[in-house]
Amino acid sequence: MRHLITLEDVSSAEIERIYAITEDLKTKFQAGIREPLLPGRMMALLFEKQSLRTRVSFEACMTHLGGGSILLGEDAGFGKRESIADFTRVLSEMVDVIVVRSKKHSTVEEVAKYSKAAVVNGLTDESHPCQALADLYTLREHFGSLKGLKLAWVGDGNNVAVSLARGCAKVGMSMSVCAPEGYQLPKSFVDKLKQQVPGADITLTDDTTEAVAGADAIYTDVWTSMGQEAERDQRLKDFANYQVNGKLMAAAPKTAVFMHCLPAKRGEEVTDEVMDSPQSIIVPQAGNRMHVQKGILVWLLGSQA
Structure with a gap:
């Protein structure tokens, strides 16, 4: 299972691959085409911090790709009602990718440790790869x-x-x-x-x-x-x-x-x-957040179809 926690997780060649996907999908987007490359895939947005660009860009790009998304905020009780391990094990049974926007970098690392789904760092105190x-x-x-x-x-x-x-x-x-x-x-x-x-x-x-x-x-x-x-x-x-x-x-x-x-x-x-x-x-x-994250999601999930 591949994750994107920091840019240490991708090679120069993989960055080029992500950009090639991005360019293709952005060109189609500008022509009015929303190519559904990830039909039925589900994304969970696990956010501990406020967000405009990260939230909207991820929700929009997954919708364009034919999938769905769920925003999990305070109401989900992340890190409060149960351990991160238990929370993640259950969540990753139901979704294909988890985007984590957390206060501490160790949080996204722990989610990745227990997740069966791909994990993407949506921002931590140490890294913002997207x-x-x-x-x-x-x-x-x-x-x-x-x-x-x-x-x-x-x-x-x-x-x-x-x-x-x-x-x-x-x-x-x-x-x-x-x-x-x-x-x-x-x-x-x-x-x-x-x-x-x-x-x-x-x-x-x-x-x-x-x-x-x-x-x-x-x-x-x-x-x-x-x-x-x-x-x-x-x-x-x-x-x-x-x-x-x-x-x-x-x-x-x-x-x-x-x-x-x-x-x-x-x-x-x-x-x-x-x-x-x-x-x-x-x-x-700011607009390219959506387009590049399409490239990231297709790169992460496309080979696992």
């Missing part, structure tokens, strides 16, 4: 190819940054991660990634201008994520010089695009000027 795959696919669409592109991440070295670093290494992109001291990607993570993917080009810096020099895409995220609200005041101070604004975008090539996984705190990590500029590709980036 977001990263959609982001890189968006750049592939925009530039025609990924190999040799540079992504500049400006902000907290969070779960999305971790997943993008893994993804960039596997598709032949370089990545510059710019964050203040205490918020950078752990050096141990970067060293391990370079061992796992020879040739991985990941650099760490605290200089925003250095980070965006030569960048094809500039990416940021909120400075205070869900669950970090108590740190908000300190984070606002620590990240005050890391805003993506017109001045920073001007330090990058004119062809550079702006990306954000959303939701954004306009006026904090990014200005309206950048969010709404012609360089911003945040809307197609």
Whole structure:
């Protein structure tokens, strides 16, 4: 049984396979065709956190593919009425795939341990693989190819940054991660990634201008994520010089695009000027969540038909 918990779970060739499926299905979607490749398949959405893009994109894509979905929130009693093992064993008797959006990464790992169904990480505190795959696919669409592109991440070295670093290494992109001291990607993570993917080009810096020099895409995220609200005041101070604004975008090539996984705190990590500029590709980036997740579901479930 294959799962998608982090991008360590997929090879470069498998990413290309997912993208080939995505491109085929997106082309058909734009022509008004919803190809039902997964008829009768059931997906459970097991969410501990709020969601717009992840929930709607997964529900929509499974419907387009001919399957169905069930949202399981507080009412299901996950992690409260019974053990995760018991909950998962029973749930996976009834569904084909479980998408888990959890507060702790260990939760999705435990679900995968006991599940007979494919498990997909819909977001944890450590990883957001579906977001990263959609982001890189968006750049592939925009530039025609990924190999040799540079992504500049400006902000907290969070779960999305971790997943993008893994993804960039596997598709032949370089990545510059710019964050203040205490918020950078752990050096141990970067060293391990370079061992796992020879040739991985990941650099760490605290200089925003250095980070965006030569960048094809500039990416940021909120400075205070869900669950970090108590740190908000300190984070606002620590990240005050890391805003993506017109001045920073001007330090990058004119062809550079702006990306954000959303939701954004306009006026904090990014200005309206950048969010709404012609360089911003945040809307197609969000829309590609649905298309890439179709590719993921067909890749995971199609061979198990």
